[in-house]
Amino acid sequence: MAASRIDGKAIAADVRVNVASAVKALPSQPTLAVILVGEDPASQVYVNSKIKQTEECGMRSLHRVLPANATQAEVEAEIAALNADDEVDGILLQLPLPKGLDSDAAIEKISPDKDVDGLTEASAGRLVLGKLGLRPCTPSGCVILAKRALGDDLSGKHVVVVGRSILVGKPAALLFLAENCTVTIAHSRTKDLAAVCREADILVPAVGRPQMLTGEYVKAGATVIDVGINRIDAPERGEGKSRLVGDAEFSSCENIAGHITPVPGGVGPMTIACLLQNTVLAACARRGWSVPDILNA
Numbered sequence: 187m188a189a190s191r192i193d194g195k196a197i198a199a200d201v202r203v204n205v206a207s208a209v210k211a212l213p214s215q216p217t218l219a220v221i222l223v224g225e226d227p228a229s230q231v232y233v234n235s236k237i238k239q240t241e242e243c244g245m246r247s248l249h250r251v252l253p254a255n256a257t258q259a260e261v262e263a264e265i266a267a268l269n270a271d272d273e274v275d276g277i278l279l280q281l282p283l284p285k286g287l288d289s290d291a292a293i294e295k296i297s298p299d300k301d302v303d304g305l306t307e308a309s310a311g312r313l314v315l316g317k318l319g320l321r322p323c324t325p326s327g328c329v330i331l332a333k334r335a336l337g338d339d340l341s342g343k344h345v346v347v348v349g350r351s352i353l354v355g356k357p358a359a360l361l362f363l364a365e366n367c368t369v370t371i372a373h374s375r376t377k378d379l380a381a382v383c384r385e386a387d388i389l390v391p392a393v394g395r396p397q398m399l400t401g402e403y404v405k406a407g408a409t410v411i412d413v414g415i416n417r418i419d420a421p422e423r424g425e426g427k428s429r430l431v432g433d434a435e436f437s438s439c440e441n442i443a444g445h446i447t448p449v450p451g452g453v454g455p456m457t458i459a460c461l462l463q464n465t466v467l468a469a470c471a472r473r474g475w476s477v478p479d480i481l482n483a
């Protein structure tokens with residue numbers, strides 16, 4: 187029997203409804219600032235979605251655009267200005283930055299209490315230490331999707347995260363560990379990757395290689411949370427056409443898994459929903475407000 191599809195679009199919409207209700211319960215509107223450097227078309231689309239969804243949830247959105255030839259000092263000066271602006275609750279630097287800019291150094295300039303992407307060393311340290319803090323958005327989305335498929339108690343599940351990036355693989359492993367899962371991080375040097383993946387109750391491909399994990403990598407009935415969003419040529423749709431695929435080969439995995447996220451419409455939409463949720467959490471922490479119950483549910 188084909189796996190049931192985990193509808194990331196619908197679940198992200200549910201998260202946004204909760205964020206909008208939480209915002210209504212706050213004494214004033216939180217503000218999210220998004221910095222875009224350069225003209226990467228995909229980044230422009232993501233930033234526009236962030237602005238639109240921030241405003242739809244009742245929050246204020248600030249948008250800063252720097253040219254592709256902006257210097258490191260100019261990017262960092264923009265971050266410093268937003269750090270100093272008391273009205274701003276969250277700062278997001280859209281990645282990737284144009285070649286020649288050091289994204290790690292720039293991210294590190296974001297004040298940890300405004301780090302709604304959860305990417306600063308302070309946020310990463312808090313995650314490792316199990317302390318309260320702002321968590322990276324895509325990995326948080328993965329946990330929410332797994333819970334929607336399997337129920338809130340993930341304890342004892344064996345999670346195999348394939349990929350060890352700072353943005354997704356490592357924080358996803360730590361977030362599942364915090365849910366009392368048994369976690370394996372697999373990567374390009376892992377021996378017999380397919381056998382390791384077949385141990386997983388929850389398989390999280392996050393390697394950035396289109397359709398790399400086939401049904402052979404999936405245990406019968408497992409849950410596949412596919413982080414990959416890869417654009418590939420699709421000549422079957424016409425000349426010059428393309429389509430999005432995950433890191434898992436959907437058709438073969440769907441026949442083996444119990445639950446699976448599609449691409450598009452799986453993990454991707456959760457990234458922005460979790461960013462909006464983090465903006466409310468950051469505003470509450472900065473301003474001494476209690477977090478509305480709807481976000482603690």
Ligand SMILES: Nc1nc2c(c(=O)[nH]1)N[C@@H](CN(C=O)c1ccc(C(=O)N[C@@H](CCC(=O)O)C(=O)O)cc1)CN2
Nearest residue numbers: 232279280281282303323415450451452454455457458
């Ligand atoms: N500072 C950050 N930069 C980037 C992040 C991030 O979390 N923080 N993640 C990605 C881009 N991203 C958000 O910024 C993002 C990617 C994908 C989606 C999404 O909803 N994708 C859709 C498909 C969209 C399409 O048709 O192209 C889906 O998967 O259904 C949202 C946000 C890199 N940069």
